Amino acid sequence: MKKIINEPGRFVEEFMEGILLAYGDRVQCLDPEKRVLVRKQTAPKGKVGIVTAGGSGHLPVFLGYVGEGLLDGCTVGNVFASPSANKMADTIKACDFGSGVLCLFGNYGGDRMNLELACETVEFEGIKTRKVLVKDDVASSPKESADKRRGVAGLVYAYKIAGAAAAAMKSLDAVADLTQKALDNTRSMGVALSACIVPEVGKATFHVGENQIEVGMGIHGEPGIEVHEMMSADQVAQTLLDKIVADMPLAKGDEVSVMINGLGATPLEELLIVYRKVALLLQDKGISIYMPHIGEFATSMEMAGLSLTVLKLDAELKELLRAPASTPFYTNHNK
Amino acid sequence: MKKIINEPGRFVEEFMEGILLAYGDRVQCLDPEKRVLVRKQTAPKGKVGIVTAGGSGHLPVFLGYVGEGLLDGCTVGNVFASPSANKMADTIKACDFGSGVLCLFGNYGGDRMNLELACETVEFEGIKTRKVLVKDDVASSPKESADKRRGVAGLVYAYKIAGAAAAAMKSLDAVADLTQKALDNTRSMGVALSACIVPEVGKATFHVGENQIEVGMGIHGEPGIEVHEMMSADQVAQTLLDKIVADMPLAKGDEVSVMINGLGATPLEELLIVYRKVALLLQDKGISIYMPHIGEFATSMEMAGLSLTVLKLDAELKELLRAPASTPFYTNHNK
Numbered sequence: 266m267k268k269i270i271n272e273p274g275r276f277v278e279e280f281m282e283g284i285l286l287a288y289g290d291r292v293q294c295l296d297p298e299k300r301v302l303v304r305k306q307t308a309p310k311g312k313v314g315i316v317t318a319g320g321s322g323h324l325p326v327f328l329g330y331v332g333e334g335l336l337d338g339c340t341v342g343n344v345f346a347s348p349s350a351n352k353m354a355d356t357i358k359a360c361d362f363g364s365g366v367l368c369l370f371g372n373y374g375g376d377r378m379n380l381e382l383a384c385e386t387v388e389f390e391g392i393k394t395r396k397v398l399v400k401d402d403v404a405s406s407p408k409e410s411a412d413k414r415r416g417v418a419g420l421v422y423a424y425k426i427a428g429a430a431a432a433a434m435k436s437l438d439a440v441a442d443l444t445q446k447a448l449d450n451t452r453s454m455g456v457a458l459s460a461c462i463v464p465e466v467g468k469a470t471f472h473v474g475e476n477q478i479e480v481g482m483g484i485h486g487e488p489g490i491e492v493h494e495m496m497s498a499d500q501v502a503q504t505l506l507d508k509i510v511a512d513m514p515l516a517k518g519d520e521v522s523v524m525i526n527g528l529g530a531t532p533l534e535e536l537l538i539v540y541r542k543v544a545l546l547l548q549d550k551g552i553s554i555y556m557p558h559i560g561e562f563a564t565s566m567e568m569a570g571l572s573l574t575v576l577k578l579d580a581e582l583k584e585l586l587r588a589p590a591s592t593p594f595y596t597n598h599n600k
Numbered sequence: 601m602k603k604i605i606n607e608p609g610r611f612v613e614e615f616m617e618g619i620l621l622a623y624g625d626r627v628q629c630l631d632p633e634k635r636v637l638v639r640k641q642t643a644p645k646g647k648v649g650i651v652t653a654g655g656s657g658h659l660p661v662f663l664g665y666v667g668e669g670l671l672d673g674c675t676v677g678n679v680f681a682s683p684s685a686n687k688m689a690d691t692i693k694a695c696d697f698g699s700g701v702l703c704l705f706g707n708y709g710g711d712r713m714n715l716e717l718a719c720e721t722v723e724f725e726g727i728k729t730r731k732v733l734v735k736d737d738v739a740s741s742p743k744e745s746a747d748k749r750r751g752v753a754g755l756v757y758a759y760k761i762a763g764a765a766a767a768a769m770k771s772l773d774a775v776a777d778l779t780q781k782a783l784d785n786t787r788s789m790g791v792a793l794s795a796c797i798v799p800e801v802g803k804a805t806f807h808v809g810e811n812q813i814e815v816g817m818g819i820h821g822e823p824g825i826e827v828h829e830m831m832s833a834d835q836v837a838q839t840l841l842d843k844i845v846a847d848m849p850l851a852k853g854d855e856v857s858v859m860i861n862g863l864g865a866t867p868l869e870e871l872l873i874v875y876r877k878v879a880l881l882l883q884d885k886g887i888s889i890y891m892p893h894i895g896e897f898a899t900s901m902e903m904a905g906l907s908l909t910v911l912k913l914d915a916e917l918k919e920l921l922r923a924p925a926s927t928p929f930y931t932n933h934n935k
C-alpha cells in the first residue's frame with residue numbers, strides 16, 4: 266500500500282482536521298468526532314436547509330460542497346461506509362432554519378436506512394423533511410428497475426440545483442420538486458481503469474486487469490456492465506454517451522450541461538480529450554452544452570477512470586445551475 | 601500503458617480542442633497547431649501583458665491560468681518539451697497592450713533558450729520585455745547554486761502576483777520587481793510515489809520502487825535528493841517543511857500562504873492530511889497561514905505524490921494574492 270497517510274484508523278479525523286485548519290472561517294464541525302460539518306455563516310431565517318450524507322473517500326463529494334449556494338450541512342462516515350442515523354439527525358437539526366430540510370442522498374442501502382431513522386427522529390421534534398434520492402448511474406440497473414440505481418456524480422448537479430433553489434427562498438416542496446426534476450433529467454455512467462485502497466484495509470478490494478477497462482463500475486468498485494479491452498478516449502466517450510442517450514430522451518435543439526468527472530488518478534488532459542469527443546458527438550446531434558464541468562467532482566480516492574454525467578436543462582434549471590455558489594471546492598460566479 | 605487517449609501524437613491537439621470546446625468563450629488559439637493560447641477578452645490598453653510557456657502534461661499549469669487577473673497568454677509545447685521560439689514570439693506579440701510584456705517561466709534549459717530568442721525577435725519589433733525565471737524547487741540544487749533550481753508549483757503563485765500587479769495597471773518594471781519579490785520569498789519541494797507516462801513513449805521513463813518514496817523528485821521525473829522507504833503523511837510534511845524552512849528565513853509572527861499541490865494521482869484526502877500537519881508545525885513556530893491552496897495546481901499527469909510550496913507574505917504581496925482572478929481552472933473571489 267502506498268498512501269500518504271498516518272494511522273489508517275485516523276484517516277477521516279485527520280482529513281477533517283485539515284479541512285477545518287484550512288477553511289475554518291467558512292465551515293465548522295459540531296461534534297468532537299468530526300462527522301457533522303455545517304456552514305459557519307448563519308443562513309437567512311426561513312431558508313430551506315439542504316443536507317447530505319455518505320461515506321468518506323469521495324472528496325469533494327460530499328462535504329466539499331458545504332457552502333454558499335450549495336449545502337448547509339453534511340454528515341460523513343468512515344471510508345465507503347454510511348454515517349450513523351444519530352449524526353444525520355444532528356446535521357438535519359442544525360440545518361433547519363424554520364422552513365424544513367431537504368435531505369439529498371445517494372441511493373445506497375445503509376445511507377437510506379439511517380436517513381429514514383434520522384428523519385423520523387427530527388420529525389418528532391417538529392422539523393419537516395423531504396427526502397430526494399439520487400439514482401443517476403445508468404449502468405447500475407436497467408431502465409425497468411431504475412429505482413435501484415446508485416447515485417454517483419449526478420449528486421453534484423442535484424446539490425447545485427437544490428442549493429440555488431433554497432437560496433432563492435423557495436419552499437421545501439418547491440425545492441424538493443425542482444431537485445427531483447433535475448434528477449429526472451440527469452444520467453451518469455463511468456469507466457474504471459484501476460482499483461482504490463480503503464486505508465483500513467490496506468490493499469485493493471477489487472481488481473481491474475492490466476489491459477482492461479471496466480465499463481459501468483461503481484465508485485466503491487461495484488462491478489460494471491462489462492470488462493472490456495482497453496479503449497481509446499473516443500470509444501469511451503461514445504460508449505458512455507450512447508448508453509446515457511438511450512436512457513434519456515434528448516432531441517435536436519436541447520441544451521445540456523455535461524460533467525466529465527475524474528475518479529482520482531486520471532489526468533485533466535485525458536478528461537479534456539474525452540470532453541472533446543462528447544462535445545463533438547452532441548454537436549452532431551444538434552445538442553448544445555451549457556456550463557461544462559470538467560475536473561474531479563466525485564472521486565474514489567486513487568481510482569483511475571472517469572464518469573460522464575448529462576443534465577438536460579430547461580430555462581428554470583439553467584437559471585439555478587448558473588446561480589452563484591462558493592465552497593472550498595466548488596466556485597461558480599458566472600465569468 | 602493505460603491512458604484514456606486516442607492517437608498519442610495527437611494528445612496535445614486533442615486536449616487543446618477540449619479546452620476550446622469547453623471554454624471557447626474565454627480563451628482562443630491563434631494558430632492552427634493550437635500551441636498559442638490567449639484570452640478572448642481584450643485587455644485594457646496600457647496593461648502589462650503576462651505570458652508563460654512550457655511543455656504539456658502539467659495541467660492546470662501552464663495554460664489553465666490564462667484568464668482574468670492571471671496570464672494573458674501561454675505557449676504550450678509537446679509533453680515535457682519546450683515550445684518553439686517562434687510560437688513564444690507570437691504569444692508575446694499578441695499580449696503586448698502597449699506597455700510591454702512580462703515573460704514568466706520555469707527555469708528549464710530549453711524554455712530559457714527559446715525564450716531568449718523570442719524576446720530578441722519581439723524587441724526588434726519594438727516590444728519591451730522583462731524575463732522572470734521561477735526557481736522555487738529547493739531539492740533541485742543547493743542554496744549556494746540556487747540559480748540552477750527548477751521551477752515547479754511556485755509558478756502558480758508567481759502568475760497570481762504578476763497577474764494582479766498587471767491588472768492594477770502597474771508598469772512593466774514594477775510588475776517584474778513585485779513578481780521577483782514574491783519569488784525571492786517562495787520555496788517548494790515535492791515527493792513522488794510513482795512515475796508518469798509520456799503518451800508518445802507509452803511507458804514510464806523512470807521508476808519509483810514498490811515501498812519507496814522519492815524525496816525531491818522533479819515534475820518530469822528528475823531524480824530527487826533521496827529514495828526513502830515509504831513515509832507517513834506527518835513525516836512527509838515534516839521533511840518538506842524542514843527543508844524549506846532551512847532555505848528561507850521564517851520567523852515567529854510571519855504570515856505565509858501554503859500550497860499543497862497534488863501531482864496527479866494522490867487523493868484530495870491525503871493532501872488535506874499533509875496540510876493538517878504543515879499547519880500544525882507552522883502554528884508551533886508562531887507562523888500563520890493566509891489563503892491556503894490545496895488541490896491540483898501543477899501536475900505530472902498520473903504521477904502520485906505532492907509538493908509543498910511556501911510563499912512568505914508582506915502587506916503588498918497579500919493584497920496581490922487576494923485580488924480577484926478567474927480562469928477555467930483557478931478562481932479566487934475572496935469569499
